[in-house]
Amino acid sequence: MNQPSAESLCQSKCVPCEGGVPVLSRVESEGFLTAAPHWSLNGDANMIHRNVARTNFVEAMELLNEIAQLAETEGHHPDLHLTGYCKVRIDLTTHAIGGLSENDFIVAAKIDQLLSADE
Numbered sequence: 001m002n003q004p005s006a007e008s009l010c011q012s013k014c015v016p017c018e019g020g021v022p023v024l025s026r027v028e029s030e031g032f033l034t035a036a037p038h039w040s041l042n043g044d045a046n047m048i049h050r051n052v053a054r055t056n057f058v059e060a061m062e063l064l065n066e067i068a069q070l071a072e073t074e075g076h077h078p079d080l081h082l083t084g085y086c087k088v089r090i091d092l093t094t095h096a097i098g099g100l101s102e103n104d105f106i107v108a109a110k111i112d113q114l115l116s117a118d119e
């Protein structure tokens with residue numbers, strides 16, 4: 001597989017997934033992470049996450065809603081956590097296959113784009 005870029009991921013669209021897609025290996029996921037360097041792979045290599053801080057509670061909630069809209073557009077949904085009054089943790093995994101798929105990295109790159117537009 002060619003090394004993905006943030007740009008190519010942002011131009012891609014999530015493919016509806018109800019199973020039948022191979023789980024990405026740790027090495028494949030690490031390749032995708034070069035295009036999404038703000039994200040971390042967990043120990044089991046079945047989830048990536050990113051932490052984001054906002055300046056107050058309302059801005060954190062607005063961010064959660066922006067990500068929710070993006071997720072609905074993509075048809076692929078992160079697990080969103082408000083971890084403090086202005087802190088957000090975003091977890092991405094493909095529930096249907098119990099691990100990571102390209103969809104997770106497409107949504108990660110699009111969230112990065114949304115966050116850089118906000119800054």
Ligand SMILES: C[C@H](O)[C@H](O)[C@H]1CNC2=NC(N)=NC(=O)C2=N1
Pocket residue numbers: 015016017018075076077078092093094095096097
């Ligand atoms: C058909 C549709 O693509 C699936 O139900 C999607 C919806 N959003 C999803 N989001 C995530 N994170 N994992 C999934 O397996 C998943 N499945």
